[in-house]
Amino acid sequence: MAENNIRTVQQIMAILSSNVSMSNALAEALDQLRNELDADYAVIWLVNKDDQRLYAVAHSGDDPITGLSIEKSESYQGKVISGYEPEFISDISGDPHFPAGNEDITGLKTKNAYYVPMLLGKNTAIGCVQIVNKADGKYSESDISLCRLFAGITAMIINEKSFTFSHAADKKVIMSFRNVVKDYPSGSETLRVLKGVDLDIFENEFLVILGESGCGKSTMLNIIGGMDSMTEGSMQIDGKDFSHPTENQLTDYRRDYIGFIFQAYNLMPNLTALENIEFIAENCPNHGDPKEALDMVGLSSRAGNYPSMMSGGQQQRVSIARAIVKNPRLILADEPTAALDYSTGLEVLRVMEKLVKEKHTTIVMVTHNIEIAKMADRVVRFKNGKIASIQINLWPVSADELVW
Ligand SMILES: Nc1ncnc2c1ncn2[C@@H]1O[C@H](COP(=O)(O)OP(=O)(O)OP(=O)(O)O)[C@@H](O)[C@H]1O
Numbered sequence: 001m002a003e004n005n006i007r008t009v010q011q012i013m014a015i016l017s018s019n020v021s022m023s024n025a026l027a028e029a030l031d032q033l034r035n036e037l038d039a040d041y042a043v044i045w046l047v048n049k050d051d052q053r054l055y056a057v058a059h060s061g062d063d064p065i066t067g068l069s070i071e072k073s074e075s076y077q078g079k080v081i082s083g084y085e086p087e088f089i090s091d092i093s094g095d096p097h098f099p100a101g102n103e104d105i106t107g108l109k110t111k112n113a114y115y116v117p118m119l120l121g122k123n124t125a126i127g128c129v130q131i132v133n134k135a136d137g138k139y140s141e142s143d144i145s146l147c148r149l150f151a152g153i154t155a156m157i158i159n160e161k162s163f164t165f166s167h168a169a170d171k172k173v174i175m176s177f178r179n180v181v182k183d184y185p186s187g188s189e190t191l192r193v194l195k196g197v198d199l200d201i202f203e204n205e206f207l208v209i210l211g212e213s214g215c216g217k218s219t220m221l222n223i224i225g226g227m228d229s230m231t232e233g234s235m236q237i238d239g240k241d242f243s244h245p246t247e248n249q250l251t252d253y254r255r256d257y258i259g260f261i262f263q264a265y266n267l268m269p270n271l272t273a274l275e276n277i278e279f280i281a282e283n284c285p286n287h288g289d290p291k292e293a294l295d296m297v298g299l300s301s302r303a304g305n306y307p308s309m310m311s312g313g314q315q316q317r318v319s320i321a322r323a324i325v326k327n328p329r330l331i332l333a334d335e336p337t338a339a340l341d342y343s344t345g346l347e348v349l350r351v352m353e354k355l356v357k358e359k360h361t362t363i364v365m366v367t368h369n370i371e372i373a374k375m376a377d378r379v380v381r382f383k384n385g386k387i388a389s390i391q392i393n394l395w396p397v398s399a400d401e402l403v404w
């Protein structure tokens with residue numbers, strides 16, 4: 001094996017063993033492989049035993065297709081997974097194994113492709129590695145051994161980490177937004193802040209939105225929460241159109257459907273922790289027990305405290321209890337930990353995690369902190385008013401494993 005390949009394998013192993021987020025690690029390792037081979041893109045496909053489909057779980061290259069799934073028996077992926085041997089196709093045009101519709105989905109023209117099964121033992125394949133459009137169109141002996149080693153190492157590492165496909169497999173969509181545009185007047189001009197956003201929100205997911213300052217994250221969150229309106233586009237709730245609600249419908253929606261958590265806690269200073277929660281509950285028909293909500297965020301013993309007697313993390317937890325007492329379908333959080341230090345921020349994140357796991361709440365959270373995104377089931381990256389990528393996180397880590 002060539003010297004540079006040994007180095008590449010060492011680098012790939014270092015990435016895979018060091019990174020906390022498995023999805024990230026796989027994508028980075030795949031990047032190394034793709035660069036070494038000089039190919040357009042590379043994908044790791046894994047078999048989901050539950051629905052017998054293959055999911056693209058990591059991707060390197062131009063187009064983010066992570067989340068795509070195909071039949072387990074389909075295409076060359078299916079062929080190498082059942083045949084346990086790699087396949088190289090030097091010219092894929094018109095090939096019967098290659099479904100014609102694929103290029104429409106990925107938007108990439110496929111010239112050549114190499115598929116390597118990810119084997120555990122002789123007759124078990126957990127997925128395959130796909131490398132597309134290697135620039136020189138051929139694989140030397142040493143390229144082949146590099147790919148096989150990569151597939152073998154990743155198979156072993158993935159096999160050790162337990163993960164679920166729950167977010168890749170069919171989940172119920174509770175809200176969907178299509179082609180959302182938002183303009184703000186800016187002097188005599190208009191400023192287009194959202195430029196055609198398509199987003200689905202799944203039931204009981206922890207969705208994190210990342211992106212640079214000013215890219216439109218809060219604007220999108222406010223539109224989701226019915227606190228701001230869109231200039232163009234459509235919105236559906238449980239499959240029903242909600243693009244043009246009346247004022248009354250909007251008020252009901254905000255009250256019954258949404259819990260909002262802001263960076264500033266906005267607690268009423270003259271009310272105790274419990275009274276702050278009771279005050280919100282009184283106005284919501286579907287509300288839960290305020291004491292239970294306080295217990296959920298671990299602050300039962302602080303029921304009688306006024307906000308000024310609590311730390312930032314505790315106040316933020318009261319504001320979370322205030323959101324959850326409404327029993328909302330969706331909790332929206334705009335940088336809820338931005339004003340907090342590490343340990344108090346972590347208290348808040350633990351509560352969020354508990355809500356998703358135990359109360360089956362759906363959370364959409366905006367953050368600047370990439371580390372926090374490792375907790376998410378899905379990570380949506382905004383760039384300049386549009387969604388740049390959506391990543392499914394098959395290995396979400398728990399709040400306690402985060403470090404920043
Ligand atoms: N009410 C408003 N009127 C005019 N312009 C606005 C309004 N709200 C937001 N903007 C502009 O829209 C753009 C996007 O703002 P937004 O608050 O959504 O960004 P963001 O991604 O949340 O940024 P940050 O990370 O700094 O919070 C910014 O240029 C902002 O100045």
Ligand SMILES: [Mg+2]
Pocket residue numbers: 217218219334
């Ligand atoms: Mg913002």
